[in-house]
Amino acid sequence: MATPLIIAQQILSAITNSAGDSLLSVSQTNATTNGTSAVSVPTPTAMPTDLASLLTFLFSFSALRDWFKLIVIGSVFETARRLVFHFYYKLINSIFITARFQEDDNSYSWMMIWLSKQPAWTEARDVEISTHSFGLSDYEDREGLEGEDEPMSLASGGRKVAFLPSISSTYTIWYKNRWMRVTRTEKQTGYYGKAEETLEICILAWDRRVLNQLLLEAKKEYMSAKEQSISIYVSDVSNNWRHVASRPKRPLHSIVLDPGIKDLLIDDATDFLQSKNWYSVRGIPFRRGYLLYGAPGSGKTSIIHSLAGELGLDVYVISLSRAGLDDNALSGLISELPQKCIALMEDIDAAFTQTLNRDEEPTPPVPGGPPAPPSSKISLSGLLNALDGVGAQEGRILFATTNKYSSLDPALCRPGRMDIHIEFKLASKYQAAELYRRFYMPDAEEESEKGSVDSGYASISDEKEKDLIALDDTSSEASEPSTPAKTSPPPLEVPVFIGGSHRFRAPKLSREQIDDFATQFSEAIPEREFSMASLQGYLMMYKIRPADAAKEAGEWVARERADKAAKLAALEAAESKKAAAKQQVASKPQEIPAPAEVKVEKTAESS
Template sequence: MGVIPHNIPSLLSTLLSFSALREWFKLFIIGGAIETCRRYYSNLWNWVVERFWLQVTFDEDDCSYEWMMFWLSRQPAWKQTRSLEISTRDYGLTSPAVCIDGEDEERSTSREMTYLPSLSTSYSMWYKGHYVIITRTSVNNGIYRTKENLHLSILARDNSVLTEMLMEAKNLYKAAEEMTVAVYASNVSNNWRRITSRPKRPLNSIILDPGIKELLLNDARDFLDSREWYADRGIPFRRGYLLYGAPGSGKTSMIQSIAGELGLDVYILTLSRPGMDDNTLCELISELPRRCIALMEDIDAAFRRGISMRNLQENEYEPEPEEARQEKGKAEDASRVTLSGLLNALDGIGAQEGRILFATTNDYAALDPALCRPGRMDIHVEFKLASKFQVEGLYKCFYMPSKNEEVVDDEKSDDSGYASRDPSPERALSEAAPDTIDGSTGATISTSGAFVSVRSSPRGITLSGKKICELAAQFAAAIPEREISMASLQGYLMMYKVRPLDAIVDAPEWVERERAEKAARRRKAGTKPSP
């Protein structure tokens, strides 16, 4: 048995005498050198990338992601790319896109197809002399959805080219939505997502009693221009409007028109959304932009308890059926927003400033006074059923001739032609048919002169503005004051789009049917089920 060396040099000499160990030692030295070089060059590459490449990431939940995706879909460079994703998504906009050849002819009748970068694939393009690498990725964001990100790598020494690209994308997006109102809603992740764009509605298309439109619009415009005035006096920079009244009286349409006039986006707060609670509501309101409209529709129906006092008073001593209790329990489990949580979100310490709040309700008396006080709902406006003034204005809005229509002289206009009843087969059939037709399914179909197809009515010379004003007064005389909603009147006139005289002739009969239907609904609502 050999002698074990007792000093280090002799120990190393003994170990190196083994050939296998010498080879492992060489590999260790070479591997360490290679790893050192790899790390050095990796750090050098990262340094070069940091100095010469801009790395940008856009999150799907952010508005800038929509700007960039909209901008990329309009780039002609995608027509030469070999790997693409074909999408009909318009990101809430209706601006012309870089479409597939042949799509221009079908753009008015179908959803257009656009080119977009495919997921998990890198693409390159040139932008103002700078090389750009684009990558879309998708990652799991919980159980129910995936989340997309957009990564851009730009070969540039400074951020100026990135700023130009972002401003170009933003301006292109804003130009495409110039005539629209963006509508946002919260998703399951409690982030605001753009869901659609609505065309801006001209203020003159909203027919209300004199002074109401001007009051709301001027007050909202004055509020947006008074930030310094509020700050100097220590008043929270918030404004709330409560629009109440009969259904179909124009509350939501007025809000849409104000949003278009002021250039504001609309953020819908659905208090009855499943999973909504006080903390979620406060978080959503705190994330609102400084200049926007927050909309709470039908706020009286958003709660089962805590905000509506009438239901408790009316049903305090009545036993509740089992099915009703189950439905109530499901609703309470779905939404856990309380009145105190709503009040705190509206004007608490974490409430967002700069926003305009619009709330609508059909039952003003059912709201808690704490919700309606100034500071939360500063201006209360009642929207009533149609007045004579509104009826006349709506008639003019439907039939007043446009600039491109040929107008007949007043002396030549009479009760003939396209403006009067057409003795078509459809008309004769509707007049000969009984008032209702009961099928085997129990459905009831009401028939009247208004059921005539618009296409079956001949188009003739448009009546003059003076004649339309005279007919509008006659139509207003046939409609009772404050009995019918503007939505019902609009639905009625839609059946007479090219027959203004028939609309007047058939109005009394239609009014009687409306009264009968309202009476039937009231009787049905007032009938309690037998035990």
């Protein structure tokens, strides 16, 4: 195979020969035309064909020599520059440790909490003032403004300000006698996109373990502040998980359910989280699903909140009815769940306009009625594949709630997707009595003390027996302090309200009295007729009047029954009226239009 040099030499030789022949023929033609004698024509100089001659020929031009010198000198300088910067960055990277934190990552919140507590920000001249809690509902131990009193802090919602690094500013602080540079930048992700922040930290240190120590310290500080709360995450329009709120942990004993339900849930979930190796050895996907169904207000969401705090897991809410969520987005969201978390799908049946049971026929549209609302983009097959498909995340605990258990497809309820099904019924007499005790008893750590003002409880002693109200005295006057009688004109308008005012102190009750009131309250509540939410709403009206709450429970039940009967009667009347209107429309004879008269004109020939 010919080399490129040989090919170039052949091309140059051909060009030289053709140019010489053309010049010679032109000269001969001119001589013949003019009729002159032959004149000696100089032979053109041949072009160099070898590389050395070619270079000599090219360098004979001064312009090319100058350009070549510039290229060589520039190449030398560029190479030197790159070598210098290469060794410079290598030296910098060997003595400096640089870390970057994105705003949508949890580590960003760790570092911002840690930075806000550094004393260096109190002397900085360019800072950002923020009341952001960075995912901590009880993050109130930061320094407040100088001269700010506690009432002012409470009036502003209980949040204190924090000093943070400003955007596009660089700060220098010291960490364990090491120089550290902090830079916070902001970048627009799109034309209409949200600006994303990045925190950059540069530490002067040879050992990289300094960065690990900093991250561990920031994480421990964040987790210690988060110890009494759980984080709630939801999906945004970009199908990414975003932290939206933190909620205080709810004690498990504050949830009143039928006996055995709480123990079943906590024992099964705890055993699951500790059985990862058992699942792996047997080749079983490390997932667990719970289906909670029953009447509204029976405590399904409350027990999930309490269980998350008991297990120390965050809650990721999956809203199947969110706009823009389809099968692919749902599968991506579930695959991006952390290994240990609670995935919550509330009202899983309400996310679809049609039933989630493939065996049932879809409801036909009402003739003449409004068009059906647009159906969810989530299909049943897409939901099933997202729950236990190839890309489904392992290690998570799935909770699904529904009020219509019969509308769910058997494929959705099978083991592997929903392993345990628990029914939540309306309140029983046992639950009513326990709710009353929990409502008016103080916290466990305060039982040995005098009790809170609103608890309705106080530990008894011999010298304070006279402060206890009698069991047979259930009048509301015991809740109010005695005032001297005086004559006053009657008010022009008497306010009507239900419940008690916080101006009055709750009566002091013993444990025996509360038990008796709880029994009286539970006897007035019918079995499985009211939800726990409605009973709690009733007790909230008597927050500091426990005696009245037990005494007037029967009257409240009668009023609720009357209201339900009135609503049911109104609903039946509306349904009967609608049915009568439909029947009248159906029985009305339809007018059939008469056929149009056709006139036949006789032509001249037929006539």
